[in-house]
Amino acid sequence: MKALIVDYVSDIIEKELKELGFEVDKEMLPTSEKLAEIIAPYDLLVMRVDPFIDKNVLDSAKNLKAIMVGSTGTNHIDLEYAKEKGIEVCNSPGQNANAVAELVFCKALDLYRNSYQAQHEIKEDGIWNKYRWIGRELRNKTMGIVGFGAIGRRVAEIARVFKMDVVAYDPFYKPQNNDFDFVELLDFDELCKRADIITLHLPLTPDTKNMISDKQMEEMKDGTVLINAARGGIIDEEALYKYIKNGKLGGANLDTLADELGSGGLDTQDVKVSSPLFELDRVYVTPHIGGSTIDAQDDIGRVVMTNVKKVFNL
Structure with a gap:
């Protein structure tokens, strides 16, 4: 299985994904267009609030089974279309x-x-x-x-x-x-x-x-x-x-x-x-740093990994 991380997240996520057998790649903050170009091989996408996950990205995500969002909001994702495609979206409410x-x-x-x-x-x-x-x-x-x-x-x-x-x-x-x-x-x-x-x-x-x-x-x-x-x-x-x-x-x-x-x-x-x-x-x-603490990101990382294990039955 392959996972793609596209934003700054806790090191807990990469470490535990690898322990679960995921091959992990990183591409920091790609545009939606760039993400659509590279998303096809991945089973899991880990992100925060950028970029926007539109129909083009989701259509390109041939193997994608889940999007793990390291934040509360999910209005940057076309949730209805993700559901149609059978892609599960899990957020991390309240952790920051x-x-x-x-x-x-x-x-x-x-x-x-x-x-x-x-x-x-x-x-x-x-x-x-x-x-x-x-x-x-x-x-x-x-x-x-x-x-x-x-x-x-x-x-x-x-x-x-x-x-x-x-x-x-x-x-x-x-x-x-x-x-x-x-x-x-x-x-x-x-x-x-x-x-x-x-x-x-x-x-x-x-x-x-x-x-x-x-x-x-x-x-x-x-x-x-x-x-x-x-x-x-x-x-x-x-x-x-x-x-x-x-x-x-x-x-x-x-x-x-x-x-x-x-x-x-x-x-x-x-x-x-x-x-x-x-x-x-x-x-x-300040440049949108509200949730940007090591403590909050580690708390989010633990929630993300709990959700990964549930979705992938690991």
């Missing part, structure tokens, strides 16, 4: 929840404590002035969590330790299932009005695209900050630019952008990206 949640608080603290600007002034300008960068604490602020799945719930737990008030919105989360007595479930508009920090943990769908735009930003408190460690496109970036530029919002810390693969749309490393948001001092950006 703590990693993403920890990054949320890193991002919130960077915005609240002005750490980027303070460091830049010291390292670039050689100026040491502790009085210029008076910040704020998370304590007694309201954390608004949009999307109350595994990541959102972990964010709530950590927010509680910071002594924050916590409100959440999720159209699919039933109030009777809420085990968090310190979390108040609100409708989306009310959450936008009440939260000091809004953090997003939703998939990108037609319903969630640009769900935070002019109307929502206009109704937010002055100084509200936005954190997106979910998917680019959930925040309307043109509106975000406008409301940070005019001082209505206190800033944004983004782990993802609407055009994070660049204008060429290539599924590759070291993509060149640009955005008007980069001009703004109160916008910080």
Whole structure:
């Protein structure tokens, strides 16, 4: 049997696949077209969220029996067509929840404590002035969590330790299932009005695209900050630019952008990206690193290998 790994994943996966008798090859982040060219011999595909697995790829995958996804989302795969082709798709839900949640608080603290600007002034300008960068604490602020799945719930737990008030919105989360007595479930508009920090943990769908735009930003408190460690496109970036530029919002810390693969749309490393948001001092950006910890990837790797053994009866 042959396995193809097309993204950075835990070493656990390659090691255990070889122990099970798989011949393992790697092709880091091929385009969909490139993957279609090379996929034919493989029984197993191991990936994260790139590239898009379309009909062309699946038609080319003559021997493929399973796709193991080292992430929660599977909207980058044509699931219906994969099912028609008899290809099983297994994801790894919830395994990166703590990693993403920890990054949320890193991002919130960077915005609240002005750490980027303070460091830049010291390292670039050689100026040491502790009085210029008076910040704020998370304590007694309201954390608004949009999307109350595994990541959102972990964010709530950590927010509680910071002594924050916590409100959440999720159209699919039933109030009777809420085990968090310190979390108040609100409708989306009310959450936008009440939260000091809004953090997003939703998939990108037609319903969630640009769900935070002019109307929502206009109704937010002055100084509200936005954190997106979910998917680019959930925040309307043109509106975000406008409301940070005019001082209505206190800033944004983004782990993802609407055009994070660049204008060429290539599924590759070291993509060149640009955005008007980069001009703004109160916008910080990281390159979609929310789940990128050794710990989370090892947890995902164990789930992937459990699923491999089930699918291949090993």
